[in-house]
Amino acid sequence: MCGIIGYLGKRPVKTVLLEGLRRLEYRGYDSAGVVFFTENNLFVERVKGKVLDLDERLANREVRGQAPGLGHTRWATHGEPSKENAHPHFDCTGEVAVVHNGIIENYHALKQELSARGHRFVSETDTEVIAHLVEEALRETGDLFSAVKGALSKVKGAYALGVIWRRDPETIVVARNQSPLVLGVGENEVFLASDVPAILPWTRRVIFLEDGDLAILRVEGPKIFRLTGEEITREVHEIAWDASQAEKAGFPHFMLKEIYEQPEAIRDTLRGRLNPETGEVDLSDAELSPEFFEGLERIFIVACGTSYHAGLVGKYLFEKWAGIPVEVDLASEFRYRDVLINDRTLAIFISQSGETADTLAGLRLAKELSARVLAICNVLGSTIAREAHRVIYTHAGPEIGVASTKAFTSQLTIFLLLTLYMGRLTGRLTLERAMELSGELVELPEKVNLVIKAVHPVLKELSEKYFRQEDFLYLGRNILYPVALEGALKLKEISYIHAEGYAAGEMKHGPIALIEENVPTVALAPKEGGITYEKMLSNIEEVRSRRGPVIGFGTEGDAHLANLVTDFVGLPEVSWEVSPILYTVPLQLLAYEIAVKRGCDVDQPRNLAKSVTVE
Known part of the structure; x- marks a missing residue:
């Protein structure tokens, strides 16, 4: 959620901090701040608002800063968005500065104890207690690393921390527990950040810290320790994608760029894993073998938000082609019920960031x-990826827009690969059908590309007609029911229009009461839907008879559907298994264009964060 950037080296520290914070804006935030050295003092600037506001404040003051420095974008949890609650936070002396991502669960008790000992608090945040705990420990140790280690021994909760001390201008101390933190290594310089894009302009050599890690950062490089005091070594990873991939490349918004990147993201997810000539799937990059799936009796799929909708699609695919019962759980609910799991259970956890707190807890x-634990995620070295028994990376590349687009279609692509793999293992998927599906998957990126180019102008025009509406209903059946849920989620996320997705057969059980002239219904009705196609037509008739406008997405050339709905969007004919990907893309574009017409901040919707690292 919050974003952290830190730097120690010879570059202009203010430039590094501001640029790093800009690259973390996608995570969602309401305030921002920086701290760095000016000669022998600490300089701090904080604002309620955007990084641009912070930049303007610093430009007006013409401050010449020196490393080390820390920067932060805050998404409010404890205390309202305000300058006083923005990070960094300080101790009573003003010499210890802390930036923090996460939640300190026992902060209230700690704050009471510290206040009783004379400490003065100036914010409503949980973070500030850490600065005061470090202050107390420094009185005993006189060493920043030892003080941070001692302070953390009293803390319960999630944290990614960066700490500097006025009396030690050559050191940053960092720590991680349940919140992501990555180190960047350069020539006589070191970086820290919540996510890789923040440091890509300067280095692609990174170290992913793990829960319970602390590190001393100095220009010659980091030294990493465990909370127990043991010094350890973490692998240095070379990031394959560069900073340009996190730029807009001429698009007005990251979200639109990422919608347009979906053909390539799908292609990259498939690359090296599918042999279209034989229909065979190779998942050796994930160290998956037939033995991993032997003796399975049940599958659980666990995720949040958009990833949860991908899991619902996976349920339809697995039950049809693997013949194994599947349950799909919201991660925030999964861990609080008595789940019937054993060693014959496959548990699949989906997370774009690999850091989603509820998913990680599950x-x-x-x-x-x-259970046998398989992760599907996008971020190399993320916590969920490391802690799962096996991980399949989606290879979608960096997704900067808060509303997920290419990450979702890449997750669906992984499920299609797993369907082919498990279907052949169980024998329920014939070689002939496997060959047909693999052929469709190979052609899918180009099909998605053609759909984007064909329907984007149509949907832009439709948005003019519907952007003033305040309620939408999305209807789908069978494997497209989760796509209806996802379409509604995209619209509400970025346009702030109330939208609900339903299984179309449930409309008569309540939602039909909402139908009127000012409530548009988005209906997903491909002809290849078989028996559900006829049912969908009946549902659309029910909406139209109540004067509700219908935007119908269906198969190209379907004159019956086109005549029945208010507005028709034709899509290429595809198989049942592949249809969720093809029907998702135009719903993303519709939501995008409506949000743009309403003047919304598409890439950074209010109240939302890209990576939800607290429960």
Whole structure:
């Protein structure tokens, strides 16, 4: 959620901090701040608002800063968005500065104890207690690393921390527990950040810290320790994608760029994993073999938000072609019920960032219960990827827009690959059908590309007609029901229009009461839907008979559907298995264009964060 950037080296520290914060804006935030050295003092600037506001404040003051420095974008949890609650936070002396991502669960008790000992608090945040704990520890140790280590021994909760001390201008101390933190290594310089894009302009050599890690950062490089005091070594990774991939490349918004990148993201997700000549799937990059799937009796799929909708699609695919019962759980609910899991259970956890707190907690529970744990995520070295028994990376590349687009279609692509793999293992998927599906998957990127180019102008025009509406209903059946949910989620996320997705057969059980002239219905009705196609037509008739406008997405050339709906968007004919990807893309574009017409901040919707690292 919050974004952290830090730097120690010879570059202009203010430039590094501001540029790093700009590259973390996608995470969602309401305030921003920086701290760095000016001669022998600490200089701090904080604002309620955007990084641009912070930049303007610093430009007006013409401050010449020196490393080390820390920067932060805050998404409010404890205390309202304000300058006083913005990070960094300080101790009583003003010599210890802390930036923090996460939640300190016992902060209230700690604050009471510290206040009783004479400490003065100036914010409503949980973070400020850390600065005061470090202050107390410094009185005893006189060493920043030892002080941070001692302070953390009293803290319960999630944290990614960066700490500097006025009396030690050559050091940053960092720590991680349940919140992501990555180090960047350069020539006589070191960086820290919440996510890789923040440091890509300067280095592609990174170290992913793990829970319970602390590190001393100096220009010659980091030294990493465990909370127990043991010094350890973490692998240095070389990031394959560069900073240009996190830029808009001429698009007005990251979200639109990422919608247009979906053909390539799908292609990259498939690359090296599918042999179209034989229909065989190779998942050796994920160290998956037939033995991993032997003796399975049940599958659990666990995720949040958009990833949860991908899991619902996976349920339809697995039950049809693997013949194994599947349950799909919201991660925030999964860990609080008595799940019936054992060593014959496959638990699949989906997270774009690999740091989603609820999903990670569910993963740990599944491991405790002896399940076989498989992760689907996009970020190399993320916590969920590291802690799962196996991980399949989507290779979607950096996704900067808060509303997920290419990450979702890449997750669906992974499920299609797993369907082919498990379907052949179980024998339910014939070689002939596997060959047909693999051929469709190979052609899918170009099909998605053609759909984007063909329907974007149509949807831009439709947005003019519908952007003033305040309620939408999305209807789908069978494997397109989750796509209806996802379409509604995209619209509400970025346009702030109330939208609900329903299984179309449920419309008569309540939602039909909402139908009127000012409530548009988006209906997903491909002819290849078989028996559900006829049912969808009946549902559309029910909406139209109540004067509700219908935007119908269906198969190109379907004159019946085109005549029935208010507005028709034709899409190429595809198989049942592949249809969720093809029908998702135009719903993303519709939501995008409506949000733009309403003047919304598409890439950074209010109240939302890209990576939800607290429960």
